[in-house]
Amino acid sequence: xxxxxxxxxxxxxxxxxxxxxxxxxxxxxxxxxxxxxxxxxxxxxxxxxxxxxxxxxxxxxxxxxxxxxxxxxxxxxxxxxxxxxxxxxxxxxxxxxxxxxxxxxxxxxx
Amino acid sequence: xxxxxxxxxxxxxxxxxxxxxxxxxxxxxxxxxxxxxxxxxxxxxxxxxxxxxxxxxxxxxxxxxxxxxxxxxxxxxxxxxxxxxxxxxxxxxxxxxxxxxxxxxxxxxxxx
Numbered sequence: 350x351x352x353x354x355x356x357x358x359x360x361x362x363x364x365x366x367x368x369x370x371x372x373x374x375x376x377x378x379x380x381x382x383x384x385x386x387x388x389x390x391x392x393x394x395x396x397x398x399x400x401x402x403x404x405x406x407x408x409x410x411x412x413x414x415x416x417x418x419x420x421x422x423x424x425x426x427x428x429x430x431x432x433x434x435x436x437x438x439x440x441x442x443x444x445x446x447x448x449x450x451x452x453x454x455x456x457x458x459x
Numbered sequence: 460x461x462x463x464x465x466x467x468x469x470x471x472x473x474x475x476x477x478x479x480x481x482x483x484x485x486x487x488x489x490x491x492x493x494x495x496x497x498x499x500x501x502x503x504x505x506x507x508x509x510x511x512x513x514x515x516x517x518x519x520x521x522x523x524x525x526x527x528x529x530x531x532x533x534x535x536x537x538x539x540x541x542x543x544x545x546x547x548x549x550x551x552x553x554x555x556x557x558x559x560x561x562x563x564x565x566x567x568x569x570x571x
Contacts, residue, residue, distance in 0.1 A: 449503075
C-alpha cells in the first residue's frame with residue numbers, strides 16, 4: 350500500500366516562515382504535489398516536484414528527496430489568508446492515481 | 460472560463476435512497492476522478508476514469524457507481540448499499556500532460 354504522513358496541525362504567526370513535512374511509504378510515483386484547501390472549499394494546486402530538489406513559486410517552495418522518502422512545503426511571509434489545510438499527494442505510475450495525505454491544518458495568528 | 464462544475468452544492472438523502480452527483484468539465488481533460496472527504500481527513504479515491512467508456516475502482520468503491528459516456532461528464536451515484544454516505548464529495552480532472560488535479564467545488568451529502 351501507500352501512506353503519506355503529515356503533522357495534523359501547525360500554528361505560526363503572521364510574517365513568519367513555516368515548514369510542513371510529508372513522509373511517504375510508496376514507490377513508483379511520478380512526483381509529489383501540494384494542495385491548499387480552505388474550510389468548506391475545494392483543494393487548489395500549489396506546487397509539484399517531479400525531481401529531487403527545491404521548487405519555488407512566489408512565497409511557497411516545495412522540496413522532494415526520493416532517497417529519504419520525504420518532502421516539505423515551505424511558506425514564507427505568512428499571511429492570515431494562508432490559514433487553511435495543506436495536503437501532500439503522490440501520483441503513481443499505475444493509471445496516474447493520486448494518493449493524498451491526511452492534511453495539515455495551518456493556523457496563522459496575528 | 461474553463462473549469463469543473465458539480466451539482467448540487469448541498470444534498471440531503473433519506474436512508475435507502477440512491478442519489479446521483481453531477482460532475483461536468485470543459486477543460487478537455489481525459490482523466491476524471493471522484494474523491495470522498497470526511498471531516499478533518501484527507502481525500503480518498505472512489506472511482507477514476509482515464510477515457511470515455513472506461514473507469515476503474517478506487518480504494519473505497521463499495522456502495523458507489525459511475526458512468527463515463529461523455530468526455531465532459533462523470534456522474535457518481537451513491538447507492539443505498541453505501542453504509543455511511545454522509546461526506547464531502549469532490550470531483551477532479553487531470554490532463555495527460557500535467558500532474559495537477561483540478562477540483563470542482565464539491566457536493567456535501569447528508570443522509571437524514
